[in-house]
Amino acid sequence: MDSIIRARDIQREFGDIRVLEGLDLDVRPGEFLAIVGRSGAGKSTLLAILGTHDLDHGGRLEISGRDTALLSPPELAALRREYLGFVFQDFHLLPELTALENVILPAVFSGRDLGTARTQAAEVLSRLSIRADETPTTLLSRGERQRVAMARGLANGPSVLMADEPSASLDAESEQTLFNLLDDLRREQGFALIAVIHSRAVLERADRVLELRDGILHEVD
Amino acid sequence: MKWTETRTALHLWNRGHWRDYVFSQGMLFVASLLLVFFIAIGLGVQNLLDRFLSTDLPAEQVRVTPSGVQAGFFQTESGGVEITEEARNELESSLLVQRIDPQIYARVPAYLKGLLGGQPYYTDITLEGVTGQFLGDSLLKDIDWSYTLADSADRFLPIILSENLLLLYNAGFAEPNDLIGLTPEGVLGIECTVTLGMSSIAEMDRPPITVRARIEATSRNMNLFAIGVPFEFVDQVNSMYIPDGTRRYSALVVTAKRAEDVPEIVRLVEEMGLRAETRRGIAQKAEILVGSVTAALSALAGAILLSALSSAIHTLVMDLRNRRFALGVLMALGTPHNRLAMIFAFQILFMSALTMILGAALGCLLAWGASSALLSLSSVLRVSVDSLAVFPIGWLAAGTGFMLLISTGIAYVFFGRILRTPVTRLLRP
Ligand SMILES: Nc1ncnc2c1ncn2[C@@H]1O[C@H](COP(=O)(O)OP(=O)(O)O)[C@@H](O)[C@H]1O
Ligand SMILES: [Mg+2]
Numbered sequence: 343m344d345s346i347i348r349a350r351d352i353q354r355e356f357g358d359i360r361v362l363e364g365l366d367l368d369v370r371p372g373e374f375l376a377i378v379g380r381s382g383a384g385k386s387t388l389l390a391i392l393g394t395h396d397l398d399h400g401g402r403l404e405i406s407g408r409d410t411a412l413l414s415p416p417e418l419a420a421l422r423r424e425y426l427g428f429v430f431q432d433f434h435l436l437p438e439l440t441a442l443e444n445v446i447l448p449a450v451f452s453g454r455d456l457g458t459a460r461t462q463a464a465e466v467l468s469r470l471s472i473r474a475d476e477t478p479t480t481l482l483s484r485g486e487r488q489r490v491a492m493a494r495g496l497a498n499g500p501s502v503l504m505a506d507e508p509s510a511s512l513d514a515e516s517e518q519t520l521f522n523l524l525d526d527l528r529r530e531q532g533f534a535l536i537a538v539i540h541s542r543a544v545l546e547r548a549d550r551v552l553e554l555r556d557g558i559l560h561e562v563d
Numbered sequence: 564m565k566w567t568e569t570r571t572a573l574h575l576w577n578r579g580h581w582r583d584y585v586f587s588q589g590m591l592f593v594a595s596l597l598l599v600f601f602i603a604i605g606l607g608v609q610n611l612l613d614r615f616l617s618t619d620l621p622a623e624q625v626r627v628t629p630s631g632v633q634a635g636f637f638q639t640e641s642g643g644v645e646i647t648e649e650a651r652n653e654l655e656s657s658l659l660v661q662r663i664d665p666q667i668y669a670r671v672p673a674y675l676k677g678l679l680g681g682q683p684y685y686t687d688i689t690l691e692g693v694t695g696q697f698l699g700d701s702l703l704k705d706i707d708w709s710y711t712l713a714d715s716a717d718r719f720l721p722i723i724l725s726e727n728l729l730l731l732y733n734a735g736f737a738e739p740n741d742l743i744g745l746t747p748e749g750v751l752g753i754e755c756t757v758t759l760g761m762s763s764i765a766e767m768d769r770p771p772i773t774v775r776a777r778i779e780a781t782s783r784n785m786n787l788f789a790i791g792v793p794f795e796f797v798d799q800v801n802s803m804y805i806p807d808g809t810r811r812y813s814a815l816v817v818t819a820k821r822a823e824d825v826p827e828i829v830r831l832v833e834e835m836g837l838r839a840e841t842r843r844g845i846a847q848k849a850e851i852l853v854g855s856v857t858a859a860l861s862a863l864a865g866a867i868l869l870s871a872l873s874s875a876i877h878t879l880v881m882d883l884r885n886r887r888f889a890l891g892v893l894m895a896l897g898t899p900h901n902r903l904a905m906i907f908a909f910q911i912l913f914m915s916a917l918t919m920i921l922g923a924a925l926g927c928l929l930a931w932g933a934s935s936a937l938l939s940l941s942s943v944l945r946v947s948v949d950s951l952a953v954f955p956i957g958w959l960a961a962g963t964g965f966m967l968l969i970s971t972g973i974a975y976v977f978f979g980r981i982l983r984t985p986v987t988r989l990l991r992p
Contacts, residue, residue: 395895395986415983416900423897434892434990438579448896450572451903453565478579498897 346371346406346425346501346534347392353400353557354387361387363557364401369502372532374547376539378562379554385538386431388554389504392536393428394418406501423452427500427533431507433491437480441472441490444479448497459497466493469523484511489520496527505537509544521547569905576889576906583885584910587878588918591970594871595919595963599926600933601867602962605860606953607934612853614948623822626784626840627654627815627832644836646812654817657831659824664696666814668789669797671804672762675776675790677755679732682742686728687762691789691813692797698723698780706779710793712772712800719777720757723791724750726783733945744945747781754778757790759800767804872966875919879911879974883981890981891989900982907978912971923963927954 347369354362361384369375369392379385390396391403394410397418403410406425413421422428435444442463449459464474470489472482479487488511495503509517521544528535537548545551551562577584630643655663669690676685695708706721714720726747733744755778760771776792785791801808817832819825825841832839883890893903934951938944944951981989 390987393895393986395990397985419894419897419900421897422895423899426897428895430895430990434888434895436575436578436889436892439575443575443578447575447893448898450568450575451893451896451898453568453899453902456568456571494896 344407345369345404348404349392349401350403351401352388352391352403354384354391354396354398360557362391362399365554365558367392367552367559369534369536371501372528372534373549374528374535374537376537376545376548376551377554377559378539378545378551383554384557385554386506389428389506389536389538393426393504394422395428423448423498425501427495427498427503429488429491429495429503429505429508431510431538433487435479435487435490435494438478440474440476441467441479441482441486441493442474444490445493445497447494452498463493463497466496466527470520485516488512492520492524496531496533499531500533502534502536505535507538507540509539509541514541514543517541517544569909572902572906573909576910580886584882587882588914590878591875591915591918592922592925594875595922595966596926596929597867598871598962598966599923599959600930601864602959603927603930603952603954604933605864606955606958607930607948607951609853609857609860610953611944611948611951612856613849621818622842623819623825624842625817625819625825625828625832627817628813628838628840629811630836630838646815646837648810650835650837651812651815653835654815654828654831657828659819659821659828659831660817661820662696662818664694664816664818665692665794665812666694666697666816667692667794667797667801667810668813669759669792669800670808670811671760671767671800672765673757673759673790674762675755675757677753679745679750679753679755682740684732684736685763687764687788688757688790689786689788690757690759690792690797690800691785692794693723693791694794697782697784697791697816702780708793710796712774712796712803715772715774719754720774720792720796721779722757722776723780723782723785724778725785725787725789725791726781727785727787729781731787734941738941746945750778750781752777757792760804769804868962868966872969875915875966875970876973879915879970880977882911883974883977887981887989888992891984891986894982894989895986903982904978907975911974911978915971916967919963919967923959927952927959930954 345368347367349365349367352362352365352367353360365388377385377388387396391399394405405421408421410418410421436447439447442460445463445467446456446459450456467474467490470493472486472489472493479490482490488508492505492508495505509520512520524535525547539545539548552559553562627646629645651663651665654660669692673688673690674685675688676683678684695703698706698708708721710718710720729745729747729750736742737744755776756773757776758771758773760767760769782791817828819828829839829841890903930952931950937951
């Protein structure tokens with residue numbers, strides 16, 4: 343089966359610091375790919391590049407067979423909308439909005455049917471144990487905000503969900519619950535999951551584990 | 564995009580930012596208000612100056628006056644070279660001259676008495692005899708400008724009032740005495756008496772003569788205390804009171820055959836030691852004054868336009884800069900650029916246009932209010948102009964439109980740059 347994401351010789355440097363040094367990666371549809379690496383290894387940098395949020399990199403990135411270097415900003419936006427879901431390490435929720443509003447935000451601005459979007463969002467939120475009430479997300483706990491960000495990342499029905507340390511603020515039990523749910527959703531919707539993971543328990547669920555070291559990815563058994 | 568979705572989108576976009584948004588639109592409102600207010604008032608003031616300094620003198624005429632004596636700022640009308648019969652004849656013999664309309668002062672004391680604005684009014688005056696041409700053809704049709712003492716029994720002496728005297732009446736008399744001011748139109752037809760051979764400070768051997776008079780016209784080309792009356796009447800009075808005096812003209816209005824000959828006539832007049840005023844000369848003097856006021860007003864208008872413009876630009880750009888992060892989030896979520904452009908079009912283009920139009924409208928209203936207030940306070944102004952504010956719709960629209968176009972244009976460029984910025988950079992704190 344064709345890769346949904348194909349990255350070749352990806353390089354990224356910040357001034358003198360070379361973070362990624364010619365990295366290759368293929369993401370196959372539906373797989374769970376875990377990325378590990380010490381802090382500062384460049385995991386977030388890699389996800390930003392794969393998510394087409396960072397365009398200042400060397401090498402070649404193809405998403406669904408299309409070379410991202412050849413796409414205009416609006417075409418990239420369309421690509422993200424169609425194929426990619428993203429959960430930021432710092433969530434990046436709009437603080438003034440409620441959980442439900444944050445989740446339906448992509449739908450609202452994409453002109454999708456609001457009623458359907460709301461129903462779907464409410465369902466995902468309830469499966470993630472988040473109340474769909476009037477509380478602005480600034481007032482939610484870190485774990486709750488993380489789950490809202492997860493729900494928002496899934497809102498457009500992506501082919502790939504990228505999550506940067508999605509269980510960082512969760513206790514072991516909540517972490518297992520979250521990944522059980524992600525497994526269910528993945529079975530239902532068939533999206534691939536690329537997640538930066540630290541917890542050993544979660545790594546066991548992954549189809550592949552890749553370690554980011556010295557600017558490239560190494561398979562871990 | 565359907566309206567409900569657009570509304571929801573705008574609602575979510577502005578959640579928690581309404582205050583900033585209303586504030587920034589308020590800045591635009593004030594900027595356009597100030598701009599329009601100052602254009603309207605500035606042009607009004609210029610109008611007022613123009614009105615004060617304008618002249619009725621046609622282009623082909625030269626007004627010849629005695630050279631007088633210059634003492635500091637003051638220019639007396641006697642003591643220098645006087646306009647004699649010979650001077651008149653010399654000018655009249657020039658081939659360039661088509662016609663000469665003489666003016667002459669009555670050399671007897673005189674005063675005017677009447678009911679002005681319903682109140683008794685008295686003032687010493689100087690009578691200046693002018694020919695019918697002074698009135699202009701349109702007025703001459705309606706006014707019989709021939710009058711001698713023989714007519715005093717059955718006709719009114721037709722008189723021309725100096726508009727300067729009206730100003731003096733309004734400011735110096737009506738205002739302190741709580742009377743209503745008079746306008747040039749308002750005094751037409753008012754009847755009064757003119758007494759010759761006596762004033763508040765002088766008396767002659769002959770008993771004074773009083774004739775009934777009626778104000779038939781007003782003029783801006785007369786001296787402050789001069790009352791224009793038919794030439795022949797003054798001539799008659801002068802020879803009656805001063806039988807052995809020679810004729811001295813107060814002014815000669817020389818009409819050239821062709822307007823191009825005016826400079827030549829001016830040279831001739833100045834060679835004779837007399838003063839020559841032309842429309843261009845007066846206009847040049849006025850131009851210097853109006854020019855400097857205009858320059859000052861333009862500089863002020865420029866400064867206001869510039870500060871209004873930069874405040875509008877700053878406001879709009881800051882609005883966008885403050886929302887960089889939110890735009891980054893929307894872009895990360897794959898929001899189509901045309902939806903973002905829709906937000907921009909509504910929030911910035913449409914709302915700013917609306918705000919600036921409202922601001923401009925209020926600016927007009929305030930200028931009108933300020934003008935009305937000032938006019939109601941000062942009858943001097945009321946006589947001079949109908950309004951202190953001028954509303955050249957084209958210019959006001961152009962000023963507001965320019966500001967809108969430039970500020971939203973720059974905001975649009977800024978917005979476009981945000982859309983081309985990689986998401987990571989927008990999300991970086
Ligand atoms: N915008 C940036 N400017 C300069 N250095 C950066 C920037 N972003 C990341 N880095 C550096 O790149 C390295 C990798 O960062 P990151 O990808 O966040 O690591 P990780 O997510 O693996 O902890 C770090 O040394 C970090 O300081
Ligand atoms: Mg990281």
